[in-house]
Amino acid sequence: MGTITKALELLDYISTQRPEIGLSEYVRLTQRDKATVHRHLVELAECGFLEQNPETRGYRLGPAILRLYGVREANMPLRSVLRPFIEEMAQEVGELVHVSLLQGQQLSPVVHHDPRLHGTQVAFDESQLLPLHATASGLVMLCFGGDDLRARVLDAPLESFTAQTVVDPDSLREKLAECRGDGSVWVEKGFDDEVSSLAGPIFGLGGAVIGAVSIAVPSSRAGSEKRAAMVEALRKWVPRLSELMGGSLPADYQQREVSHG
Amino acid sequence: MGTITKALELLDYISTQRPEIGLSEYVRLTQRDKATVHRHLVELAECGFLEQNPETRGYRLGPAILRLYGVREANMPLRSVLRPFIEEMAQEVGELVHVSLLQGQQLSPVVHHDPRLHGTQVAFDESQLLPLHATASGLVMLCFGGDDLRARVLDAPLESFTAQTVVDPDSLREKLAECRGDGSVWVEKGFDDEVSSLAGPIFGLGGAVIGAVSIAVPSSRAGSEKRAAMVEALRKWVPRLSELMGGSLPADYQQREVSHG
DNA sequence: TTGAGTGGTTTATTATTTGAACCGTTGGTA
């Protein structure tokens, strides 16, 4: 792993839950040497990607992010382009829908919308990176992504988030093989104990998967009827969203009629 | 300069005017070795800070920015907190107002607002980094910032943007000395041939300058009456904005009654 | 006073980054 990657990974530890991290805590989290971490933090701070809270001496995200975000959204307003469509899709299916993009070996949420039609709803944190092996969106990426990505993720030790997280590489590979036929992936309580979700791929320019769209429901509400509706919604929106991103479905991609599970 | 800084600097070349940059163009812009630049670009892309346009093979800002922005604004909603105040201030003074934060040896715009009350107006690009020696905001930073920053900026060769840009370090130091008494800085056509502006400091937690607030007007409109109004507006808003940022004015800071120029 | 927790710094050692030259494509032109 290069120095740049190591440094930038530090930024990933910051979230809305943990807005600020001190040197020692970083050392614990990363298991790296203190001097190394410190140098990286200082350099990131000098570049404006972090800033040090003068009171606590902890490090938090810096102002450089603001400018870059402005440029990115001005040039390719992904979030603002997707949002209205995701909202419409969420209204239609009556459940929380989110889109995430591949970023290294994780998924980074871009937009989500919850129509809030039910008493219980899925808590979705747009600032939390999603693992590839334990979420429906993630498995979609592994399924339609390249062999190298699949190998890198499945050959590494896999974290278990719930009692139902599948961490056996062979079982996962089997599941992926099935999914390729279906065109979508169903995961039950893989990342959260009470949430199940169905996800489909989003293809970008050049025909490669760039991300995934996912419908997440409380598992208690995931009856067969609901699941059929979700499959139907994906069938409709997967091509639309890919088109929106300037991509198109690969020739060998097809969404089969399936009873997931 | 460290590797991390070198890599992250690549991101600064991207703007709304230049949304995407190819390898060769980067080599030209940075004057660095091609292999080096390429490795940095690839690593930034792997981290999601850049992504490669599969059609043109050019590099543009990646999705990682989106998540980080979300976290930053959720934790410390600088932009959204400042915006209403800046809009009010701009309405009051009837001219474009912007706030920028220090980022390395440049200023990064955070918010701006133009009340658009006049036929001519200043064109302000929120995605463009501002130099410290040629803008009112920048001189404010040099004036109230640390000796090290002042030395680093003034000892390096200074770029001339207009015929009136002051690039002589000694003249600049003189100007800075005056400004420290005034509490604000007036710069005429230093960065743009038709724009003049008045800026004041914003202090953060710990009492250090973190950025500047600036009022920018077409030089043709910058009569003595207008300038007096601008000074008055700064007198009112500088303390407010610093307070908003959790900081307070240093004991030795005072805004004198001055006729700039 | 002691000990454990911070944040931060120094040093030789080590490993990574670097840069000149090279390769394979593409697209325009003689």
Next chain:
DNA sequence: TACCAACGGTTCAAATAATAAACCACTCAA
């Protein structure tokens, strides 16, 4: 068709920059 230039990308020895262990200074609580 042959040629040339410009592009993105790769290779490998040489040089530089990152690293890890130990250390320092400080704060807090026991």
